[in-house]
Amino acid sequence: MMDGKNTLEPDLDFLRGLVEGGGNRTQYLTGHAFAVGGGLYAFQCFANWLLVILALDLPGIVWITLHSLPTVIFLAYCVWQGVRYGASNTGNATSRAITAAFQAAGFTNLALILIFAPTAIGRNDFTIWLFYPAVVFALQGAAWLTAYQLRRRLWLLGVALGWMVSAVALGLLIGNLAYLLVAGGALFLFMTVPGIVMVRLSKNQD
Known part of the structure; x- marks a missing residue:
């Protein structure tokens, strides 16, 4: 007959992980990626807005560079981080669950590109593509809401609601x-x- 204590240990470890917080390398790297990616794409949006407002007659290469360079830089950064630190699966159950939620949202973005891009191109209607960021923002809100439900920290809820409100605003x-x-x-x-x-919290909790 199996020992009851040994049977319960994995469940107790999981529940303990859900209750405890704690920084780890995964949280640190994820925070870094958010900071870099958010900064790059925010700059892209503001630069596009400014160029349209100024009505500058720029060559096509400038627009192509503006739309592609942030992604190239961000992908290069992610590859560099992967080579530098390698795969990380450290941290408690909460940290791993939150990381999984963000990774799932990221992979879902790829499917959304394959849904929206061909339709927008086929119909020659850029408006269709503009719904893609709104859906991505909503997915980010869902991921942050998952983080809040696991950690019960109000700032996580604030970020989740911010993404969702922004998603609705983009649609409108x-x-x-x-x-x-x-x-x-x-x-x-x-x-x-x-x-x-996230980066600062991971350092403080190490």
Whole structure:
């Protein structure tokens, strides 16, 4: 007959992990990625808005660079971090669950690109593509809401609600220049700033 104590230990470890907080390398790296990615894409949104407002007659290469360079830089950064630190699965059950939620949201983004991009291109209607960021923002809100439900920290709930409100705002602002300002502001406030907070918390809790 199996020992009852040995049977309960994995469950007790999991529950203990859900209750305890604690920084770890995964949280540190995720926070760094949020800070860098949020900063790059916020800059992209604000730069686009400014160029449209100024009505500058720029060559196509400038627009292509503006739209592609942030992604190139961010992917290069992620590869560099992966090579430098390698895969990390440290931390308690809460940290791993939160990381899994963000990773799931990230992979879902790839599927959304394959849904929205072909339709927008096929119909030659850029408006369709503008719904993609709104859906991505909503997914980010869901991931942060998961983090709040696991950690019960009010700042996590604030970030989640910020993403969701921004997602609705983007949907309502399709075709309006304010769309770019809202997107840039949300990326900075709800991605860059929380990323910095995550990095600091991970250091304080080590």
